[in-house]
Amino acid sequence: MSENKAVQQTKTEQAKAQSGSETFIRPDVDIYEDATGITLKADLPGVSRERLDVQVDNDTLTISGEAAIDMPEGMEPIYADINTTHYRRSFTLSKELDLDQISAELKNGELTLRLPKRAEVQPRKIEVKAA
Amino acid sequence: MAFLSTTDLFDQFGRIQRDLDALFGTLPIGIRAMAAGSYPPFNIGSTPKQVDVYVFAAGMDPQKLDVSLEQNLLTIAGERVSEPPEGVQIYRSERFSGQFKRVLALPEDIDPDKVNASYKDGVLHITIQRKEELQSRKIEVKA
Numbered sequence: 164m165s166e167n168k169a170v171q172q173t174k175t176e177q178a179k180a181q182s183g184s185e186t187f188i189r190p191d192v193d194i195y196e197d198a199t200g201i202t203l204k205a206d207l208p209g210v211s212r213e214r215l216d217v218q219v220d221n222d223t224l225t226i227s228g229e230a231a232i233d234m235p236e237g238m239e240p241i242y243a244d245i246n247t248t249h250y251r252r253s254f255t256l257s258k259e260l261d262l263d264q265i266s267a268e269l270k271n272g273e274l275t276l277r278l279p280k281r282a283e284v285q286p287r288k289i290e291v292k293a294a
Numbered sequence: 295m296a297f298l299s300t301t302d303l304f305d306q307f308g309r310i311q312r313d314l315d316a317l318f319g320t321l322p323i324g325i326r327a328m329a330a331g332s333y334p335p336f337n338i339g340s341t342p343k344q345v346d347v348y349v350f351a352a353g354m355d356p357q358k359l360d361v362s363l364e365q366n367l368l369t370i371a372g373e374r375v376s377e378p379p380e381g382v383q384i385y386r387s388e389r390f391s392g393q394f395k396r397v398l399a400l401p402e403d404i405d406p407d408k409v410n411a412s413y414k415d416g417v418l419h420i421t422i423q424r425k426e427e428l429q430s431r432k433i434e435v436k437a
Contacts, residue, residue, distance in 0.1 A: 191388040195378045204376070206389050208350040208416035232348060233419065235341050241401075244335030245350055272416020273353030 187251040190226065198286050200279035201260065207250050208272035215269055217276065219262050226274065227251040259284040333390040334370070336398065345400055345422045352416030359418060363406045368420065371395040 193204040207215065209230025216227045230248040256262065261281045268275045334351040349370055351359070360371040376391045378384055400422065408423035 191390070192386055193376065193378060193384075193389050194386040195382040195384045197379070197382045202378075202382075204389060206352040206416070208352040211415050230417070231415075232417065234339065235344065235346060238339040238341050238346060241338040241340050241345075242398075243337040245337055245348075271353050271413070272350075 186247045187227075187249045188245065188247055189252050190250050192252065200277060203254070203274075203276040203278065205252070205274040205276075206272065207269070207274055209248065210250060210269070210272055210274075212269050215267075215274065217265075217267050217274075219256070219265065222256045222258075223253055224256050224265075224276075224278075225251065225253045226276075332396060333394050334396065336370075336396065338398065338400070340401065343424055345404055345424065347398065347400070347418075347420040347422075349396075349418035349420070350416070351394075351418055354413065354416070354418075356413040359413065361411050361418070361420060363409055363422070365406065366400045366402050366404055368398045368400055368422075369395065370398070370418070 190205045190207050192206075193202075195202055205226055207226075207228045207230075209232055210228035211231060214229040214231060216225075218225045218227075228250040230245075230250070232248065256278070259280050260278045262278075264279045266277045334349050336347060336349045339346045339348075347368060351372065351374070353376065354372060354374060358372050360369075362369045371394065373393045374390055376389055378387070401424070403424050404422045405425045406422070410421045412419050
């Protein structure tokens with residue numbers, strides 16, 4: 164009985180996801196590279212640490228988040244630039260990045276991801292000895 | 295559950311925005327209305343008691359946000375510095391950088407003396423109370 168219920172619930176959730184009513188904000192990003200890695204900055208206003216999700220699946224990096232906005236009861240919209248509370252954007256990563264060493268920091272809705280290159284592909288300074 | 299209602303409300307925002315967009319082609323728009331895509335984006339909502347403005351401006355120093363209200367015109371100005379370090383290879387630079395200023399026309403019955411502003415998770419939330427004398431009152435009908 165309880166199993167049936169669980170299955171049904173899953174179906175409802177799937178139907179919700181497939182209904183197409185879900186829209187996402189594609190967050191603006193800055194991406195730059197230096198000798199030791201790549202830095203990605205994303206604007207996710209309204210997203211707290213608890214509602215942020217950064218995932219790496221094979222070579223795909225996905226940033227998703229939910230904005231939580233305090234609203235008084237019974238509020239009616241007058242004007243809106245932002246029409247959804249969901250953020251999502253994905254990136255394909257390249258092999259020289261060390262996926263185990265990715266670090267993330269979120270401050271004032273600004274996400275900073277650091278994707279370091281593998282140690283073996285980092286440039287090495289070769290010392291030239293005097294003869 | 296409270297969160298679900300948030301999403302519903304934003305869906306409502308979306309519907310109203312689409313309705314407004316459909317109307318803009320034929321109806322006159324506010325003289326101070328700015329083109330979509332201006333930075334920072336904002337939402338305005340209202341209840342009989344107050345008007346709430348949400349400004350989506352991530353990565354700001356709250357000290358550098360300048361909010362002022364003159365009659366029913368709310369001005370939000372500030373500067374966001376997000377320059378990458380020197381010497382890096384830049385692949386994308388989509389995020390807003392520089393000075394910004396937006397002027398929003400609010401309903402006429404707000405009380406400019408009762409304003410509250412807070413900045414959390416990159417959203418500036420401004421609450422302005424409406425003037426009490428204009429709030430509708432329930433009138434009791436006596437037998």
